[in-house]
Amino acid sequence: MPILLTTPVSEAAVRALKIGDAVEITGTLFTGRDAVHKYLAKGGQLPPGVDLRGGIIYHCGPVVIKDEAGRWKVVAAGPTTSAREEPYQGDILRRFGVRGVIGKGGMGAKTLAACREVGAVYLHAVGGAAQVLAEHVRNVRGVYFLEEFGSPEAIWEFEVERFPAVVTMDAHGHSLHEQVFAASQAALAARL
Amino acid sequence: MIALRDSLMELIRRTSAEIPDDVQAAILAALEHEQQGTIAADALQIIQRNIELAKRKSQPICQDTGSVLFYVDAPVGLDQLAFAEAARQAVREATRRGYLRQNSVDALTGKNDGTNLGPGAPTFHFHQHREPETRVRLILKGGGCENVGAQYSLPDEQLQADRDLAGCRKVILDAVLQAQGKGCGPGILGVCIGGDRATGYEFSKVQFLRRLEDRNPVPALDALEQDILKTANELGIGPMGFGGKTTLLGVKIGTLNRVPASYFVSVSYMCWAYRRQGVELDAEGRITRWLY
Numbered sequence: 001m002p003i004l005l006t007t008p009v010s011e012a013a014v015r016a017l018k019i020g021d022a023v024e025i026t027g028t029l030f031t032g033r034d035a036v037h038k039y040l041a042k043g044g045q046l047p048p049g050v051d052l053r054g055g056i057i058y059h060c061g062p063v064v065i066k067d068e069a070g071r072w073k074v075v076a077a078g079p080t081t082s083a084r085e086e087p088y089q090g091d092i093l094r095r096f097g098v099r100g101v102i103g104k105g106g107m108g109a110k111t112l113a114a115c116r117e118v119g120a121v122y123l124h125a126v127g128g129a130a131q132v133l134a135e136h137v138r139n140v141r142g143v144y145f146l147e148e149f150g151s152p153e154a155i156w157e158f159e160v161e162r163f164p165a166v167v168t169m170d171a172h173g174h175s176l177h178e179q180v181f182a183a184s185q186a187a188l189a190a191r192l
Numbered sequence: 193m194i195a196l197r198d199s200l201m202e203l204i205r206r207t208s209a210e211i212p213d214d215v216q217a218a219i220l221a222a223l224e225h226e227q228q229g230t231i232a233a234d235a236l237q238i239i240q241r242n243i244e245l246a247k248r249k250s251q252p253i254c255q256d257t258g259s260v261l262f263y264v265d266a267p268v269g270l271d272q273l274a275f276a277e278a279a280r281q282a283v284r285e286a287t288r289r290g291y292l293r294q295n296s297v298d299a300l301t302g303k304n305d306g307t308n309l310g311p312g313a314p315t316f317h318f319h320q321h322r323e324p325e326t327r328v329r330l331i332l333k334g335g336g337c338e339n340v341g342a343q344y345s346l347p348d349e350q351l352q353a354d355r356d357l358a359g360c361r362k363v364i365l366d367a368v369l370q371a372q373g374k375g376c377g378p379g380i381l382g383v384c385i386g387g388d389r390a391t392g393y394e395f396s397k398v399q400f401l402r403r404l405e406d407r408n409p410v411p412a413l414d415a416l417e418q419d420i421l422k423t424a425n426e427l428g429i430g431p432m433g434f435g436g437k438t439t440l441l442g443v444k445i446g447t448l449n450r451v452p453a454s455y456f457v458s459v460s461y462m463c464w465a466y467r468r469q470g471v472e473l474d475a476e477g478r479i480t481r482w483l484y
């Protein structure tokens with residue numbers, strides 16, 4: 001059974017997670033990808049109204065349209081490759097009190113160390129599952145930096161319900177990516 | 193001209209929103225095979241739900257609608273310039289309707305004009321044949337999986353890979369190991385042994401036009417395909433690299449002559465969102481048959 005997480009997430013709830021845990025998130029996700037990470041890491045400030053304490057950042061460039069009534073509607077919201085944010089992620093976790101990052105493909109040693117230090121986790125969503133993940137976004141609460149960065153790179157504030165992901169890097173220094181790589185490398189060596 | 197453009201637009205829509213039957217069958221088989229209740233099985237279930245949802249809503253299976261690659265078998269006398277122009281119009285209109293994301297940017301400036309048209313976008317591969325029909329196959333190749341492709345020059349000292357089938361096996365499996373789940377696995381490999389650096393990669397992608405369940409007519413290559421599929425699925429990489437039994441759904445290998453001095457093995461990786469379709473067209477450009 002998946003573990004239910006509700007934002008804002010407490011440090012204790014995050015420290016209780018371990019790699020391989022399936023989770024479902026209810027509450028708020030803030031999207032952020034290359035432009036936002038670079039901006040924040042270079043000392044940029046969060047826009048008023050965005051509070052990342054206990055929050056979760058989603059590496060995602062969603063497809064969002066306005067319906068007839070002028071409301072935002074999320075059409076596709078799959079994860080993007082997280083490795084591109086590796087130079088910035090650790091600092092952002094420390095500075096803003098972020099408890100989780102969702103993306104795909106995993107991240108490296110710097111982020112893993114920061115997760116351990118501040119009490120945060122990396123959560124892997126199913127890559128390519130843009131339609132299913134969009135269905136878990138119940139509402140778009142707001143959008144920031146839309147003018148500056150453009151739609152895919154803006155910070156979108158999503159209200160999500162039971163958004164599915166897997167803990168692949170925990171707050172205890174473990175990475176499922178490292179473990180699977182090592183195990184598969186050994187399995188391959190035995191078959192060459 | 194209008195009929196041709198509309199047929200190609202329908203080809204794009206269907207390619208983007210509907211997974212072909214052979215790939216669907218392989219994903220369902222993988223779902224049976226993974227142990228229920230594991231994160232690997234959960235991931236495959238989400239993938240399966242996503243496939244059904246995209247088809248029902250006629251929306252892109254994955255938001256990265258990829259590089260647009262046309263493979264055209266044309267009768268002698270087909271006006272290729274007119275065909276390409278109709279295809280470009282179809283891509284522009286398919287983008288406007290949301291079948292394709294605005295997904296093509298200037299290489300240097302990163303500027304996106306929102307049309308998916310530009311140098312190399314879309315890409316055409318024309319081949320003449322002595323039949324009256326035109327057959328058009330389309331692949332939408334995502335970026336995440338394209339990034340984990342790899343090209344090896346044999347001998348490879350580090351991998352102890354010689355210029356023989358055993359050496360090919362080593363480097364192809366190395367590509368699987370390095371890719372892990374990063375190309376949105378479970379994946380499908382298209383491999384070319386031989387050729388030069390450009391034709392090798394190109395022919396590795398042509399392998400994706402083969403049906404997943406087909407068998408290679410060359411016995412040595414067939415054996416290599418089956419061996420790599422089996423071995424890769426014993427490595428425990430699993431869907432998304434979460435661990436599990438399904439790392440690859442298929443392996444397709446072709447060969448091109450090489451110069452004696454070179455021995456390239458080019459590996460392309462296709463994600464589970466394997467978007468490939470094809471149509472046969474009559475002289476007016478109307479669809480007479482779907483190819484997958």
Ligand code: SF4
Pocket residue numbers: 127128129254255256257258333334335336337338375376463464465
């Ligand atoms: S690799 Fe494939 S499934 Fe994954 S994001 Fe890219 S196109 Fe989508």
